[in-house]
Amino acid sequence: MAAIPSHGFRLLTTTHPWLRNVHFSSSLASFSQHPQKAQASNLSLGQNSNKKRNNNNDGTKTNDNKTESYFPKRGQILELECESLAFKGKGVTKVKTISPHWDFVDAPCEYASCCGGCKTQNLSYEAQLRAKEQQVRELVIHVGKFSDKSPEFSSIMKPIVPCDMQFHYRNKMEFSFGSKKWLPKESLHEKLDGNETYALGLHAPGCFDKVLNIEKCLLQSEPANKILATVQESWREPGLGLSPYDVYSHGGFLKHLVLRTGRNIESGLPEMMVNFVTSSYKPELLKPLVAKIAVLPEVVSIMNNVNTSVGNTSMGEEEYTLLGKSTITETLRGLTFQISANSFFQTNTHQAEVLYKLIEDYAALRGDGSEVVLDLFCGTGTIGLTLAKKVQHVYGYEVVAQAVNDARRNAKLNGIDNATFVQGDLNKIGENFGKDFPKPDIIISDPNRPGMHMKLIKFLLKLRAPRIVYVSCNPATCARDLDYLCHGVEEQNIKGCYKLKRVQPVDMFPHTPHIECVCQLELS
Numbered sequence: 055m056a057a058i059p060s061h062g063f064r065l066l067t068t069t070h071p072w073l074r075n076v077h078f079s080s081s082l083a084s085f086s087q088h089p090q091k092a093q094a095s096n097l098s099l100g101q102n103s104n105k106k107r108n109n110n111n112d113g114t115k116t117n118d119n120k121t122e123s124y125f126p127k128r129g130q131i132l133e134l135e136c137e138s139l140a141f142k143g144k145g146v147t148k149v150k151t152i153s154p155h156w157d158f159v160d161a162p163c164e165y166a167s168c169c170g171g172c173k174t175q176n177l178s179y180e181a182q183l184r185a186k187e188q189q190v191r192e193l194v195i196h197v198g199k200f201s202d203k204s205p206e207f208s209s210i211m212k213p214i215v216p217c218d219m220q221f222h223y224r225n226k227m228e229f230s231f232g233s234k235k236w237l238p239k240e241s242l243h244e245k246l247d248g249n250e251t252y253a254l255g256l257h258a259p260g261c262f263d264k265v266l267n268i269e270k271c272l273l274q275s276e277p278a279n280k281i282l283a284t285v286q287e288s289w290r291e292p293g294l295g296l297s298p299y300d301v302y303s304h305g306g307f308l309k310h311l312v313l314r315t316g317r318n319i320e321s322g323l324p325e326m327m328v329n330f331v332t333s334s335y336k337p338e339l340l341k342p343l344v345a346k347i348a349v350l351p352e353v354v355s356i357m358n359n360v361n362t363s364v365g366n367t368s369m370g371e372e373e374y375t376l377l378g379k380s381t382i383t384e385t386l387r388g389l390t391f392q393i394s395a396n397s398f399f400q401t402n403t404h405q406a407e408v409l410y411k412l413i414e415d416y417a418a419l420r421g422d423g424s425e426v427v428l429d430l431f432c433g434t435g436t437i438g439l440t441l442a443k444k445v446q447h448v449y450g451y452e453v454v455a456q457a458v459n460d461a462r463r464n465a466k467l468n469g470i471d472n473a474t475f476v477q478g479d480l481n482k483i484g485e486n487f488g489k490d491f492p493k494p495d496i497i498i499s500d501p502n503r504p505g506m507h508m509k510l511i512k513f514l515l516k517l518r519a520p521r522i523v524y525v526s527c528n529p530a531t532c533a534r535d536l537d538y539l540c541h542g543v544e545e546q547n548i549k550g551c552y553k554l555k556r557v558q559p560v561d562m563f564p565h566t567p568h569i570e571c572v573c574q575l576e577l578s
């Protein structure tokens with residue numbers, strides 16, 4: 055639920071977490087005491103909805119005081135007046151917020167109510183942090199199967215680390231071009247012709263085929279917003295002959311606009327990479343746009359990824375440099391990194407400093423150059439390289455070839471010669487995996503959202519490295535993997551051999567539901 059206009063009308067959903075008082079406009083709706091009755095009829099009980107709220111069907115009583123909270127419960131049956139029918143025959147009823155939830159704040163972004171990007175901009179930042187911390191705790195208990203009754207539980211669960219930069223923190227944004235502009239309900243009657251239906255922005259939630267047109271995004275840097283505005287000003291000009299890719303006909307040229315913000319190492323000022331993802335290679339079509347963007351002083355790289363598949367990915371099968379360099383630079387923990395268009399790099403550089411410091415603390419290196427680190431899912435090698443100066447050797451594994459090349463180049467760039475990066479799919483490891491590196495003292499594992507494959511879990515349980523630092527962007531799969539590593543895999547008769555020492559949530563992505571966690575495990 056993105057933005058709730060504090061005094062407006064909106065569709066009723068029974069899972070709304072932060073409506074404090076809902077008032078059903080008098081002729082519209084009320085709550086039934088009798089579930090069967092409510093099921094049998096969709097019609098209104100009539101007036102005085104507040105009074106009817108006295109008898110909730112879960113047996114609880116509420117009074118007539120208009121400031122009384124009301125939270126519909128999952129599975130609760132409500133009797134409401136159906137005002138009209140929406141798509142797929144869903145009934146529409148309206149509720150009005152009398153007083154907003156105490157955690158409600160006005161969302162600063164004009165698109166917050168309909169954009170799929172920031173889902174919680176109208177929840178105070180403190181409340182966002184509380185919710186994230188609570189979510190991690192619940193998952194560790196229920197999915198990870200760690201008892202909150204155990205004496206050490208409270209020392210394992212650490213309070214979330216807030217992000218002190220809550221806007222303009224993203225160094226990478228991926229916008230989509232679309233042939234069907236998403237329109238708010240009140241504008242659906244508007245007749246749009248020709249390229250007026252074109253949009254460049256973010257997908258509206260649940261709409262793979264509709265794009266919400268966006269002129270400015272508060273999560274990305276100011277130079278990135280300047281580039282977005284420049285592209286928006288011109289890409290629809292009929293004379294340019296540019297068309298957005300259509301997800302139904304698979305016609306059209308422009309698929310995505312990916313903007314990455316780095317930093318010039320000498321000046322410390324932002325430097326930008328602009329990446330046009332297109333369905334075919336026609337550089338002459340992009341020329342006018344390239345010329346307009348090139349005059350912006352921060353732009354140091356304009357790339358073209360060509361993706362001929364029908365999928366929605368921004369990674370091209372071919373990549374061309376249209377202007378300047380093919381990488382941008384960024385600094386992290388005192389090292390310099392070169393990042394190419396398709397390489398993973400932490401999207402919040404500012405908070406990545408905090409995250410990496412925590413990872414180093416949890417790795418608890420002796421610092422005498424004797425230890426071996428295995429950096430799984432290493433991306434451009436950032437974590438391993440920031441640890442390299444304290445250890446004997448770092449071995450990094452990563453599936454994206456370009457990221458592995460970046461990692462090797464980054465090692466050289468920083469004068470690090472005790473790091474080896476190998477391209478490989480960690481979901482497909484065979485019997486020979488582990489033969490090319492000595493037994494590690496510390497394993498860093500930083501998988502993407504699906505977490506670790508069972509093959510890798512089994513490998514780690516057999517390898518029995520003294521310490522694992524598990525970095526995760528998905529607390530659900532993280533909790534599952536912690537359970538496997540500590541308690542074993544019952545169905546496969548495999549025993550766990552780790553003890554969970556610490557779970558530290560870190561807010562890398564304010565205003566979004568995403569949560570990062572750093573967990574420390576030690577061989578038990």
Ligand SMILES: C[S@@+](CC[C@H](N)C(=O)[O-])C[C@H]1O[C@@H](n2cnc3c(N)ncnc32)[C@H](O)[C@@H]1O
Nearest residue numbers: 398400431432433452453479480481500501502
């Ligand atoms: C969350 S990122 C972490 C990157 C890096 N540790 C960092 O902090 O910048 C996950 C990385 O895992 C890589 N990856 C995803 N699936 C993989 C697989 N099956 N095998 C190896 N690497 C994979 C992705 O390409 C990505 O670089």
